[in-house]
Amino acid sequence: MMALRYFAIVALGFLGSCTVPADTSPVVEEDRTVKASRTIMVGMSEADVRMCAGFPTMGVKIADNEKIWTYQRIYARGTINFGASTLAMGPTPGLTGGTGLGTPGFCYTQIRFLDGKVSQVEFAGDNNTATRVNGLCVSTVDRCVVYAKNRK
Structure with missing residues:
Protein backbone atom coordinates (compact mmCIF):
# COMPACT_ATOMS: atom_id res chain seq x y z
CA MET A 1 0.00 0.00 0.00
CA MET A 2 2.86 2.35 0.85
CA ALA A 3 4.58 1.59 -2.49
CA LEU A 4 1.38 2.43 -4.38
CA ARG A 5 1.02 5.75 -2.53
CA TYR A 6 4.69 6.59 -3.26
CA PHE A 7 4.19 5.73 -6.96
CA ALA A 8 1.08 7.95 -7.16
CA ILE A 9 2.93 10.91 -5.61
CA VAL A 10 5.88 10.50 -8.00
CA ALA A 11 3.56 10.11 -11.02
CA LEU A 12 1.58 13.26 -10.12
CA GLY A 13 4.80 15.18 -9.57
CA PHE A 14 6.09 14.06 -12.96
CA LEU A 15 2.88 15.05 -14.76
CA GLY A 16 2.84 18.41 -12.98
CA SER A 17 6.40 19.13 -14.11
CA CYS A 18 5.32 18.63 -17.74
CA THR A 19 2.75 21.40 -17.55
CA VAL A 20 3.59 24.40 -19.71
CA PRO A 21 2.03 27.75 -18.82
CA ALA A 22 -0.37 29.20 -21.39
CA ASP A 23 1.89 32.23 -21.91
CA THR A 24 5.61 31.59 -21.68
CA SER A 25 6.65 35.05 -22.92
CA PRO A 26 7.58 36.39 -19.45
CA VAL A 27 10.04 33.54 -18.84
CA VAL A 28 11.58 32.65 -22.22
CA GLU A 29 13.14 34.59 -25.09
CA GLU A 30 11.88 35.04 -28.62
CA ASP A 31 13.26 32.58 -31.14
CA ARG A 32 16.43 34.00 -32.77
CA THR A 33 15.37 33.22 -36.34
CA VAL A 34 11.96 34.83 -35.84
CA LYS A 35 13.59 37.87 -34.28
CA ALA A 36 16.07 38.17 -37.17
CA SER A 37 13.28 37.93 -39.75
CA ARG A 38 11.82 41.24 -38.55
CA THR A 39 14.88 43.11 -39.83
CA ILE A 40 16.60 40.91 -42.43
CA MET A 41 13.44 40.38 -44.52
CA VAL A 42 12.71 44.11 -44.80
CA GLY A 43 13.29 45.15 -48.40
CA MET A 44 12.66 41.71 -49.94
CA SER A 45 10.41 41.68 -53.00
CA GLU A 46 7.14 39.77 -53.24
CA ALA A 47 8.83 37.33 -55.64
CA ASP A 48 11.65 36.76 -53.12
CA VAL A 49 9.16 36.00 -50.34
CA ARG A 50 7.27 33.55 -52.57
CA MET A 51 10.59 31.85 -53.40
CA CYS A 52 11.51 31.27 -49.75
CA ALA A 53 8.13 30.97 -47.97
CA GLY A 54 5.85 29.75 -50.73
CA PHE A 55 2.47 31.16 -51.59
CA PRO A 56 0.57 32.86 -48.76
CA THR A 57 -2.49 31.30 -47.18
CA MET A 58 -4.37 34.59 -47.55
CA GLY A 59 -3.76 38.23 -48.36
CA VAL A 60 -5.46 41.60 -48.20
CA LYS A 61 -4.91 44.79 -50.17
CA ILE A 62 -4.81 47.81 -47.85
CA ALA A 63 -4.14 50.47 -50.48
CA THR A 79 -0.59 15.70 -25.93
CA ILE A 80 -1.40 13.18 -23.28
CA ASN A 81 -3.52 10.30 -24.54
CA PHE A 82 -5.31 7.79 -22.38
CA GLY A 83 -6.66 4.56 -23.76
CA ALA A 84 -8.43 1.55 -22.35
CA SER A 85 -9.48 -1.73 -23.86
CA THR A 86 -11.00 -4.98 -22.70
CA LEU A 87 -10.67 -8.52 -23.94
CA ALA A 88 -13.49 -10.10 -25.86
CA MET A 89 -15.07 -12.98 -23.99
CA GLY A 90 -17.38 -15.38 -25.74
CA PRO A 91 -20.03 -13.65 -27.85
CA THR A 92 -19.36 -10.28 -26.18
CA PRO A 93 -17.16 -8.03 -28.34
CA GLY A 94 -14.19 -6.26 -26.78
CA LEU A 95 -14.62 -2.59 -25.92
CA THR A 96 -12.07 0.12 -26.58
CA GLY A 97 -12.00 3.82 -25.83
CA GLY A 98 -9.72 6.73 -25.32
CA THR A 99 -9.40 10.42 -24.80
CA GLY A 100 -6.71 13.02 -25.37
CA LEU A 101 -5.67 16.25 -23.71
CA GLY A 102 -3.93 19.11 -25.45
CA THR A 103 -4.55 21.69 -28.10
CA PRO A 104 -2.79 22.37 -31.36
CA GLY A 105 -0.69 25.47 -31.68
CA PHE A 106 -0.85 27.82 -34.64
CA CYS A 107 1.07 30.72 -36.09
CA TYR A 108 0.00 33.49 -38.40
CA THR A 109 3.07 35.06 -39.99
CA GLN A 110 2.00 38.43 -41.38
CA ILE A 111 4.16 40.21 -43.94
CA ARG A 112 3.36 43.79 -44.92
CA PHE A 113 4.44 45.01 -48.35
CA LEU A 114 4.77 48.66 -49.24
CA ASP A 115 5.47 49.43 -52.91
CA GLY A 116 6.15 45.72 -53.52
CA LYS A 117 8.82 45.38 -50.80
CA VAL A 118 8.61 43.92 -47.30
CA SER A 119 8.19 46.72 -44.77
CA GLN A 120 7.19 44.71 -41.69
CA VAL A 121 7.05 41.12 -40.41
CA GLU A 122 4.93 40.17 -37.39
CA PHE A 123 3.51 37.05 -35.77
CA ALA A 124 0.19 36.20 -34.14
CA GLY A 125 -1.50 33.13 -32.72
CA ASP A 126 -1.01 30.53 -30.03
CA ASN A 127 2.58 30.18 -31.16
CA ASN A 128 4.82 30.05 -28.09
CA THR A 129 6.60 26.87 -27.10
CA ALA A 130 7.96 25.89 -23.72
CA THR A 131 11.38 27.23 -24.70
CA ARG A 132 10.77 30.07 -27.21
CA VAL A 133 8.34 32.93 -27.83
CA ASN A 134 6.95 32.59 -31.39
CA GLY A 135 8.68 29.21 -31.60
CA LEU A 136 5.99 27.72 -33.84
CA CYS A 137 6.58 30.46 -36.44
CA VAL A 138 10.14 29.49 -37.31
CA SER A 139 9.26 27.17 -40.20
CA THR A 140 7.65 30.00 -42.16
CA VAL A 141 10.60 32.41 -42.00
CA ASP A 142 13.70 30.25 -41.55
CA ARG A 143 14.28 29.80 -45.28
CA CYS A 144 13.61 33.50 -45.89
CA VAL A 145 16.25 34.51 -43.35
CA VAL A 146 18.81 32.29 -45.13
CA TYR A 147 17.60 33.47 -48.55
CA ALA A 148 17.93 37.13 -47.56
CA LYS A 149 21.44 36.59 -46.12
CA ASN A 150 22.56 34.85 -49.31
CA ARG A 151 21.15 37.62 -51.53
CA LYS A 152 23.08 40.39 -49.77
Whole structure:
Protein backbone atom coordinates (compact mmCIF):
# COMPACT_ATOMS: atom_id res chain seq x y z
CA MET A 1 0.00 0.00 0.00
CA MET A 2 2.86 2.35 0.85
CA ALA A 3 4.58 1.59 -2.49
CA LEU A 4 1.38 2.43 -4.38
CA ARG A 5 1.02 5.75 -2.53
CA TYR A 6 4.69 6.59 -3.26
CA PHE A 7 4.19 5.73 -6.96
CA ALA A 8 1.08 7.95 -7.16
CA ILE A 9 2.93 10.91 -5.61
CA VAL A 10 5.88 10.50 -8.00
CA ALA A 11 3.56 10.11 -11.02
CA LEU A 12 1.58 13.26 -10.12
CA GLY A 13 4.80 15.18 -9.57
CA PHE A 14 6.09 14.06 -12.96
CA LEU A 15 2.88 15.05 -14.76
CA GLY A 16 2.84 18.41 -12.98
CA SER A 17 6.40 19.13 -14.11
CA CYS A 18 5.32 18.63 -17.74
CA THR A 19 2.75 21.40 -17.55
CA VAL A 20 3.59 24.40 -19.71
CA PRO A 21 2.03 27.75 -18.82
CA ALA A 22 -0.37 29.20 -21.39
CA ASP A 23 1.89 32.23 -21.91
CA THR A 24 5.61 31.59 -21.68
CA SER A 25 6.65 35.05 -22.92
CA PRO A 26 7.58 36.39 -19.45
CA VAL A 27 10.04 33.54 -18.84
CA VAL A 28 11.58 32.65 -22.22
CA GLU A 29 13.14 34.59 -25.09
CA GLU A 30 11.88 35.04 -28.62
CA ASP A 31 13.26 32.58 -31.14
CA ARG A 32 16.43 34.00 -32.77
CA THR A 33 15.37 33.22 -36.34
CA VAL A 34 11.96 34.83 -35.84
CA LYS A 35 13.59 37.87 -34.28
CA ALA A 36 16.07 38.17 -37.17
CA SER A 37 13.28 37.93 -39.75
CA ARG A 38 11.82 41.24 -38.55
CA THR A 39 14.88 43.11 -39.83
CA ILE A 40 16.60 40.91 -42.43
CA MET A 41 13.44 40.38 -44.52
CA VAL A 42 12.71 44.11 -44.80
CA GLY A 43 13.29 45.15 -48.40
CA MET A 44 12.66 41.71 -49.94
CA SER A 45 10.41 41.68 -53.00
CA GLU A 46 7.14 39.77 -53.24
CA ALA A 47 8.83 37.33 -55.64
CA ASP A 48 11.65 36.76 -53.12
CA VAL A 49 9.16 36.00 -50.34
CA ARG A 50 7.27 33.55 -52.57
CA MET A 51 10.59 31.85 -53.40
CA CYS A 52 11.51 31.27 -49.75
CA ALA A 53 8.13 30.97 -47.97
CA GLY A 54 5.85 29.75 -50.73
CA PHE A 55 2.47 31.16 -51.59
CA PRO A 56 0.57 32.86 -48.76
CA THR A 57 -2.49 31.30 -47.18
CA MET A 58 -4.37 34.59 -47.55
CA GLY A 59 -3.76 38.23 -48.36
CA VAL A 60 -5.46 41.60 -48.20
CA LYS A 61 -4.91 44.79 -50.17
CA ILE A 62 -4.81 47.81 -47.85
CA ALA A 63 -4.14 50.47 -50.48
CA ASP A 64 -2.87 50.62 -54.07
CA ASN A 65 0.72 50.32 -52.85
CA GLU A 66 0.17 48.31 -49.64
CA LYS A 67 -0.84 44.71 -48.90
CA ILE A 68 -0.47 42.12 -46.18
CA TRP A 69 0.17 38.43 -46.79
CA THR A 70 -0.57 35.86 -44.10
CA TYR A 71 0.98 32.42 -43.78
CA GLN A 72 -0.94 30.10 -41.45
CA ARG A 73 0.67 27.06 -39.87
CA ILE A 74 -1.06 24.63 -37.51
CA TYR A 75 1.02 22.29 -35.36
CA ALA A 76 0.19 19.35 -33.14
CA ARG A 77 1.75 19.91 -29.76
CA GLY A 78 2.59 17.30 -27.17
CA THR A 79 -0.59 15.70 -25.93
CA ILE A 80 -1.40 13.18 -23.28
CA ASN A 81 -3.52 10.30 -24.54
CA PHE A 82 -5.31 7.79 -22.38
CA GLY A 83 -6.66 4.56 -23.76
CA ALA A 84 -8.43 1.55 -22.35
CA SER A 85 -9.48 -1.73 -23.86
CA THR A 86 -11.00 -4.98 -22.70
CA LEU A 87 -10.67 -8.52 -23.94
CA ALA A 88 -13.49 -10.10 -25.86
CA MET A 89 -15.07 -12.98 -23.99
CA GLY A 90 -17.38 -15.38 -25.74
CA PRO A 91 -20.03 -13.65 -27.85
CA THR A 92 -19.36 -10.28 -26.18
CA PRO A 93 -17.16 -8.03 -28.34
CA GLY A 94 -14.19 -6.26 -26.78
CA LEU A 95 -14.62 -2.59 -25.92
CA THR A 96 -12.07 0.12 -26.58
CA GLY A 97 -12.00 3.82 -25.83
CA GLY A 98 -9.72 6.73 -25.32
CA THR A 99 -9.40 10.42 -24.80
CA GLY A 100 -6.71 13.02 -25.37
CA LEU A 101 -5.67 16.25 -23.71
CA GLY A 102 -3.93 19.11 -25.45
CA THR A 103 -4.55 21.69 -28.10
CA PRO A 104 -2.79 22.37 -31.36
CA GLY A 105 -0.69 25.47 -31.68
CA PHE A 106 -0.85 27.82 -34.64
CA CYS A 107 1.07 30.72 -36.09
CA TYR A 108 0.00 33.49 -38.40
CA THR A 109 3.07 35.06 -39.99
CA GLN A 110 2.00 38.43 -41.38
CA ILE A 111 4.16 40.21 -43.94
CA ARG A 112 3.36 43.79 -44.92
CA PHE A 113 4.44 45.01 -48.35
CA LEU A 114 4.77 48.66 -49.24
CA ASP A 115 5.47 49.43 -52.91
CA GLY A 116 6.15 45.72 -53.52
CA LYS A 117 8.82 45.38 -50.80
CA VAL A 118 8.61 43.92 -47.30
CA SER A 119 8.19 46.72 -44.77
CA GLN A 120 7.19 44.71 -41.69
CA VAL A 121 7.05 41.12 -40.41
CA GLU A 122 4.93 40.17 -37.39
CA PHE A 123 3.51 37.05 -35.77
CA ALA A 124 0.19 36.20 -34.14
CA GLY A 125 -1.50 33.13 -32.72
CA ASP A 126 -1.01 30.53 -30.03
CA ASN A 127 2.58 30.18 -31.16
CA ASN A 128 4.82 30.05 -28.09
CA THR A 129 6.60 26.87 -27.10
CA ALA A 130 7.96 25.89 -23.72
CA THR A 131 11.38 27.23 -24.70
CA ARG A 132 10.77 30.07 -27.21
CA VAL A 133 8.34 32.93 -27.83
CA ASN A 134 6.95 32.59 -31.39
CA GLY A 135 8.68 29.21 -31.60
CA LEU A 136 5.99 27.72 -33.84
CA CYS A 137 6.58 30.46 -36.44
CA VAL A 138 10.14 29.49 -37.31
CA SER A 139 9.26 27.17 -40.20
CA THR A 140 7.65 30.00 -42.16
CA VAL A 141 10.60 32.41 -42.00
CA ASP A 142 13.70 30.25 -41.55
CA ARG A 143 14.28 29.80 -45.28
CA CYS A 144 13.61 33.50 -45.89
CA VAL A 145 16.25 34.51 -43.35
CA VAL A 146 18.81 32.29 -45.13
CA TYR A 147 17.60 33.47 -48.55
CA ALA A 148 17.93 37.13 -47.56
CA LYS A 149 21.44 36.59 -46.12
CA ASN A 150 22.56 34.85 -49.31
CA ARG A 151 21.15 37.62 -51.53
CA LYS A 152 23.08 40.39 -49.77
